[in-house]
Amino acid sequence: MxxxxxxxxxxxxxxxxxxxxxxxxxxxxxxxxxxxxxxxxxxxxxxxxxxxxxxxxxxxxxxxxxxxxxxxxxxxxxxxxxxxxxxxxxxxxPPPPPGVPRAKAELPLLLESLGVRGVSIEDKRRAVAVHTRRSPDPEGTLEALREPLAKLAGEHGLVVEPGRMVLELRPPxxxxxxxxxxxxxxxxxxxxxxxxxxxxxxxxxxxxxxxxxxxxxxxxxxxxxxxxxxxxxxxxxxxxxxxxxxxxxxxxxxxx
The missing domain is CATH 3.40.50.1000 (HAD superfamily/HAD-like)
Structure with a gap:
């Protein structure tokens, strides 16, 4: 300082x-x-x-x-x-990466298949984030989503950025x-x-x-x-x- x-x-x-x-x-x-x-x-x-x-x-x-x-x-x-x-x-x-809208389009079905409740999807245009703060079990839901979202991100050339009750899929x-x-x-x-x-x-x-x-x-x-x-x-x-x-x-x- x-x-x-x-x-x-x-x-x-x-x-x-x-x-x-x-x-x-x-x-x-x-x-x-x-x-x-x-x-x-x-x-x-x-x-x-x-x-x-x-x-x-x-x-x-x-x-x-x-x-x-x-x-x-x-x-x-x-x-x-x-x-x-x-x-x-x-x-x-630079132009938005094509993997982001593709991953975003698949997210609702993925979340439904996992049976998670109270999560929200944030469209950040160059990234897409899944927030668990309003879920009945925010930390448990976050942990349950780590592996499925990492797999989804990998399929579309993205990486997962973890945060405070959020997992963000973004370009590497x-x-x-x-x-x-x-x-x-x-x-x-x-x-x-x-x-x-x-x-x-x-x-x-x-x-x-x-x-x-x-x-x-x-x-x-x-x-x-x-x-x-x-x-x-x-x-x-x-x-x-x-x-x-x-x-x-x-x-x-x-x-x-």
């Missing part, structure tokens, strides 16, 4: 969205960014080299759920684990770690911080350490995921804790 405070112009701040900037909710479509997050990110963006949101969501969805984010100076949103990029009001991305070849590494190189970063909450953020933590830069990893803590907290330099209490930490960072930079 000291390197970021002493040289903010060389710092890249990366953050996950769900569970980090936005509280986890039963229906992902009802998620909303922490009310203080856009403001503190705007203050941070005016001081550091770059602020990047690295999320499994489509970039446009993160912006829709985060009113005010588009006004953060220099913000870049790397959606779909880095396959998609929003910057300066424009989205760039990119993860948050690769996305962050490429972004750090692009911006010639001199220090880095990454904040996340879920298993998909482990790759970004590894990228921070592999970068060779002064860096800090922060876990937005929860009772659902402990693996990330075990690998983090700093653990805070959910999105409230994330915002408080960012406010402290802004204050520390402002005082230098």
């Amino acid at each position: 000291e390197a970021i405070v002493n040289d903010p112009a060389g710092a890249v701040i990366g953050l996950d969205f769900d569970g980090t900037l936005s509280p986890i909710v039963p229906d992902p479509a009802q998620a909303v960014i922490h009310p203080k997050a856009p403001g503190v990110l705007a203050e941070l963006g005016a001081r550091v080299r770059a602020v990047a949101i690295v999320t499994g969501r489509p970039a446009a969805t993160a912006l829709e759920l985060g009113p005010g984010l588009a006004d953060v100076p220099g913000l870049v949103v790397l959606g779909h684990y880095g396959f998609e990029r929003w910057e300066d009001g424009r989205i760039s991305a 070849g990119m993860d948050k770690g690769q996305a962050l590494s490429l972004f750090l190189a692009e911006r010639s970063a001199r220090s880095v911080m990454f904040v996340g909450d879920d298993l998909g953020d482990l790759a970004a933590f590894e990228a921070v350490r592999a970068s060779g830069l002064p860096g800090v990893t922060v876990c937005s803590g929860s009772a659902e995921v402990t693996a990330l907290a075990e690998r983090a330099d700093i653990v805070v209490d959910g999105p409230d804790g994330v915002v408080a930490l960012l406010e402290e960072l802004v204050s520390a930079i402002g005082g230098t």
Whole structure:
């Protein structure tokens, strides 16, 4: 953290969205960014080299759920684990992989055949996610779905990304770690911080350490995921804790 405070112009701040900037909710479509997050990110963006949101969501969805984010100076949103990029009001991305709509079309019948109840399918356009949070037995249902969904993903050239009561079928070849590494190189970063909450953020933590830069990893803590907290330099209490930490960072930079 000291390197970021002493040289903010060389710092890249990366953050996950769900569970980090936005509280986890039963229906992902009802998620909303922490009310203080856009403001503190705007203050941070005016001081550091770059602020990047690295999320499994489509970039446009993160912006829709985060009113005010588009006004953060220099913000870049790397959606779909880095396959998609929003910057300066424009989205760039390769064509959607054909395996995703095919897998999505087969999911309802597969879920019916397995007899699972209370699950929901989220169409993320470049990925498709199965949420078990509203199932009578969320964890048991998640475990029961791991093998069948892995098989379905493999049949369509996809991989399964596990998360907090969710299994996501998405294209291989990119993860948050690769996305962050490429972004750090692009911006010639001199220090880095990454904040996340879920298993998909482990790759970004590894990228921070592999970068060779002064860096800090922060876990937005929860009772659902402990693996990330075990690998983090700093653990805070959910999105409230994330915002408080960012406010402290802004204050520390402002005082230098």
